[in-house]
Amino acid sequence: MRDKYIVNLQCAQLPSKLCLYDVSTPSKDTIRRFDPRTGESSPLTEISAHGALIDWTLSPNGSQLAIIPYSPEQNVIQLRSTSDSTNRDLVVKGRIGVITADWSADGSSLFATTMDSEQKTALLNVKLDGSNHLLMKDDKNVIEWAIPSPDGKLLAINKHTGITNAWSLANF
Numbered sequence: 368m369r370d371k372y373i374v375n376l377q378c379a380q381l382p383s384k385l386c387l388y389d390v391s392t393p394s395k396d397t398i399r400r401f402d403p404r405t406g407e408s409s410p411l412t413e414i415s416a417h418g419a420l421i422d423w424t425l426s427p428n429g430s431q432l433a434i435i436p437y438s439p440e441q442n443v444i445q446l447r448s449t450s451d452s453t454n455r456d457l458v459v460k461g462r463i464g465v466i467t468a469d470w471s472a473d474g475s476s477l478f479a480t481t482m483d484s485e486q487k488t489a490l491l492n493v494k495l496d497g498s499n500h501l502l503m504k505d506d507k508n509v510i511e512w513a514i515p516s517p518d519g520k521l522l523a524i525n526k527h528t529g530i531t532n533a534w535s536l537a538n539f
């Protein structure tokens with residue numbers, strides 16, 4: 368498979384065979400289905416970017432996309448069905464500036480990062496009803512994303528600190 372401006376690529380867990388990638392341009396992001404065996408692709412959905420940063424993540428079973436168009440004031444994660452493109456807004460209660468999200472291993476919640484206007488970041492676990500709890504915050508370094516291990520017992524966190532380390536977060 369080849370394409371220009373690919374910024375994200377994800378596949379659902381088996382038995383799903385859904386794989387997606389994102390072609391990003393200044394005006395829109397186009398999320399495309401693709402077959403990893405043949406490289407053939409087709410458009411799934413388009414997201415108007417209007418210059419905003421766009422993040423998305425595919426649920427473990429492949430049924431939903433969580434889409435986040437970043438702005439310091441917004442607190443909505445858009446949940447979009449991959450089968451019929453219906454949407455539901457997941458309002459992250461009591462938080463603003465949602466910038467990224469990644470599904471939990473079992474698909475019951477999302478690990479979301481927020482960034483306020485002063486570029487202070489936080490990592491939350493967000494339930495599908497919008498309730499959430501704070502896992503980590505940082506006023507100096509950017510917490511970019513968090514991805515769980517397949518068994519859901521570990522969490523890989525990308526945090527810009529100027530050094531390279533691996534951390535394990537327990538009891539999240």
